[in-house]
Amino acid sequence: xxxxxxxxxxxxxxxxxxxxxxxxxxxxxxxxxxxxxxxxxxxxxxxxxxxxxxxxxxxxxxxxxxxxxxxxxxxxxxxxxxxxxxxxxxxxxxxxxxxxxxxxxxxxxxxxxxxxxxxxxxxxx
Numbered sequence: 520x521x522x523x524x525x526x527x528x529x530x531x532x533x534x535x536x537x538x539x540x541x542x543x544x545x546x547x548x549x550x551x552x553x554x555x556x557x558x559x560x561x562x563x564x565x566x567x568x569x570x571x572x573x574x575x576x577x578x579x580x581x582x583x584x585x586x587x588x589x590x591x592x593x594x595x596x597x598x599x600x601x602x603x604x605x606x607x608x609x610x611x612x613x614x615x616x617x618x619x620x621x622x623x624x625x626x627x628x629x630x631x632x633x634x635x636x637x638x639x640x641x642x643x644x
Contacts, residue, residue: 577612584615588626598629 537544537551544554582592590598599606604625606614614622 574608577608580612580615581608584619584622585626588623588630590626590629594633595626595629598632599625602628602632604628 536555539545540551540554543550545551578592581595585592585595606625611622611625614625
Protein backbone atom coordinates (compact mmCIF):
# COMPACT_ATOMS: atom_id res chain seq x y z
CA UNK A 520 0.00 0.00 0.00
CA UNK A 521 1.41 3.37 -1.03
CA UNK A 522 1.13 6.23 1.42
CA UNK A 523 0.09 9.51 -0.10
CA UNK A 524 1.20 11.78 2.73
CA UNK A 525 4.94 11.52 2.03
CA UNK A 526 4.71 13.58 -1.13
CA UNK A 527 2.66 16.21 0.65
CA UNK A 528 5.24 16.44 3.41
CA UNK A 529 7.96 16.98 0.81
CA UNK A 530 5.96 19.88 -0.56
CA UNK A 531 5.25 21.19 2.95
CA UNK A 532 8.85 21.16 4.07
CA UNK A 533 10.40 24.05 2.32
CA UNK A 534 12.13 26.54 4.56
CA UNK A 535 10.44 29.38 2.69
CA UNK A 536 6.98 28.10 3.70
CA UNK A 537 7.83 28.22 7.39
CA UNK A 538 9.33 31.69 7.16
CA UNK A 539 8.02 33.93 9.91
CA UNK A 540 7.13 31.12 12.31
CA UNK A 541 8.39 31.37 15.90
CA UNK A 542 10.48 28.99 17.95
CA UNK A 543 10.30 25.24 17.35
CA UNK A 544 7.81 25.64 14.52
CA UNK A 545 10.47 27.30 12.43
CA UNK A 546 13.56 25.26 13.13
CA UNK A 547 12.53 21.65 13.58
CA UNK A 548 11.45 19.82 10.45
CA UNK A 549 8.61 17.77 11.94
CA UNK A 550 7.06 20.72 13.78
CA UNK A 551 7.52 22.91 10.73
CA UNK A 552 5.58 20.45 8.56
CA UNK A 553 2.79 20.22 11.13
CA UNK A 554 2.49 24.01 11.38
CA UNK A 555 2.45 24.43 7.60
CA UNK A 556 -0.26 21.78 7.15
CA UNK A 557 -2.32 23.35 9.95
CA UNK A 558 -1.93 26.69 8.20
CA UNK A 559 -3.33 25.15 5.03
CA UNK A 560 -6.34 23.90 7.02
CA UNK A 561 -6.97 27.37 8.44
CA UNK A 562 -6.62 28.91 4.99
CA UNK A 563 -9.24 26.56 3.54
CA UNK A 564 -11.64 27.13 6.43
CA UNK A 565 -11.35 30.91 6.32
CA UNK A 566 -11.60 31.03 2.55
CA UNK A 567 -15.00 29.33 2.86
CA UNK A 568 -16.12 31.67 5.66
CA UNK A 569 -15.19 34.87 3.84
CA UNK A 570 -18.41 35.32 1.79
CA UNK A 571 -20.62 35.07 4.87
CA UNK A 572 -18.45 37.60 6.69
CA UNK A 573 -18.88 40.06 3.83
CA UNK A 574 -22.63 39.48 3.82
CA UNK A 575 -22.91 40.24 7.55
CA UNK A 576 -20.97 43.50 7.08
CA UNK A 577 -23.30 44.51 4.24
CA UNK A 578 -26.36 43.80 6.39
CA UNK A 579 -24.96 45.92 9.24
CA UNK A 580 -24.32 48.84 6.89
CA UNK A 581 -27.79 48.62 5.37
CA UNK A 582 -29.39 48.41 8.81
CA UNK A 583 -27.50 51.48 10.06
CA UNK A 584 -28.49 53.51 7.00
CA UNK A 585 -32.11 52.35 7.19
CA UNK A 586 -32.39 53.33 10.85
CA UNK A 587 -31.27 56.86 9.97
CA UNK A 588 -34.46 57.10 7.91
CA UNK A 589 -36.83 55.56 10.46
CA UNK A 590 -36.82 51.99 9.13
CA UNK A 591 -35.34 48.72 10.27
CA UNK A 592 -33.39 46.39 8.01
CA UNK A 593 -36.24 43.91 7.69
CA UNK A 594 -38.79 46.66 6.94
CA UNK A 595 -36.51 48.08 4.25
CA UNK A 596 -35.89 44.72 2.58
CA UNK A 597 -39.59 43.81 2.73
CA UNK A 598 -40.55 47.18 1.24
CA UNK A 599 -38.02 46.88 -1.57
CA UNK A 600 -39.36 43.43 -2.46
CA UNK A 601 -42.92 44.74 -2.34
CA UNK A 602 -41.97 47.57 -4.73
CA UNK A 603 -40.23 44.96 -6.93
CA UNK A 604 -36.82 46.62 -6.59
CA UNK A 605 -34.21 43.89 -6.97
CA UNK A 606 -30.96 45.20 -5.53
CA UNK A 607 -28.63 42.81 -3.79
CA UNK A 608 -27.19 43.49 -0.35
CA UNK A 609 -23.75 44.34 -1.71
CA UNK A 610 -25.11 47.13 -3.90
CA UNK A 611 -27.44 48.43 -1.16
CA UNK A 612 -24.50 48.64 1.25
CA UNK A 613 -22.43 50.45 -1.37
CA UNK A 614 -25.31 52.89 -1.98
CA UNK A 615 -25.68 53.55 1.73
CA UNK A 616 -22.00 54.47 2.06
CA UNK A 617 -21.16 56.23 -1.21
CA UNK A 618 -24.56 57.51 -2.43
CA UNK A 619 -26.70 58.45 0.59
CA UNK A 620 -29.09 60.49 -1.56
CA UNK A 621 -29.89 57.47 -3.72
CA UNK A 622 -30.38 55.36 -0.62
CA UNK A 623 -32.68 58.07 0.73
CA UNK A 624 -34.88 57.82 -2.37
CA UNK A 625 -35.16 54.05 -1.85
CA UNK A 626 -36.08 54.60 1.81
CA UNK A 627 -38.72 57.15 0.76
CA UNK A 628 -40.23 54.63 -1.65
CA UNK A 629 -40.50 52.09 1.15
CA UNK A 630 -41.95 54.63 3.57
CA UNK A 631 -44.56 55.70 1.01
CA UNK A 632 -45.55 52.10 0.33
CA UNK A 633 -46.05 51.63 4.09
CA UNK A 634 -48.24 54.74 4.17
CA UNK A 635 -46.00 56.69 6.55
CA UNK A 636 -45.57 60.42 6.16
CA UNK A 637 -41.90 60.68 5.27
CA UNK A 638 -41.47 64.39 6.12
CA UNK A 639 -42.06 63.92 9.85
CA UNK A 640 -39.51 61.12 10.32
CA UNK A 641 -36.30 62.82 9.24
CA UNK A 642 -34.78 65.82 7.55
CA UNK A 643 -32.76 65.79 4.37
CA UNK A 644 -29.13 66.77 4.81
